[in-house]
Amino acid sequence: MDDRPQNSDMTRDRATQLASRRREVQTQLDEVEQELTALRRTREGASDDDEHDPDGVPLSEQWSRLEGLRLARTEALAGIDEAMARLERGEDGLCRHCGKPIAPARLAVRPEVTTCIDCAP
Ligand SMILES: [Zn+2]
Numbered sequence: 001m002d003d004r005p006q007n008s009d010m011t012r013d014r015a016t017q018l019a020s021r022r023r024e025v026q027t028q029l030d031e032v033e034q035e036l037t038a039l040r041r042t043r044e045g046a047s048d049d050d051e052h053d054p055d056g057v058p059l060s061e062q063w064s065r066l067e068g069l070r071l072a073r074t075e076a077l078a079g080i081d082e083a084m085a086r087l088e089r090g091e092d093g094l095c096r097h098c099g100k101p102i103a104p105a106r107l108a109v110r111p112e113v114t115t116c117i118d119c120a121p
Pocket of ligand 1: 095098100115116118119
């Protein structure tokens with residue numbers, strides 16, 4: 001017998017869930033970064049006229065959309081890493097602000113959250 005807590009199965013499931021979520025978000029982040037790289041090349045090759053093409057979505061608009069996605073995914077990754085670290089310390093599923101348990105339904109939808117609904121930014 002080892003001295004693992006009784007919820008070790010739950011902990012293992014949660015670790016698996018976080019790891020697969022991490023891979024998923026990392027893949028999405030890679031895709032956004034590839035799009036940003038492609039867009040950067042397009043922008044470097046574009047003249048001022050292209051920038052003001054009335055028919056197309058302005059490059060600057062595409063840029064800010066992708067930057068927004070990149071930021072959101074980077075934050076999600078950081079959240080997952082934090083959740084994994086908290087899992088190792090046995091603090092997983094507890095709000096990092098108030099220490100109350102985070103609703104399981106909330107964790108199921110967004111495994112990376114580290115705050116309860118009341119403390120969500
Ligand atoms: Zn809270």
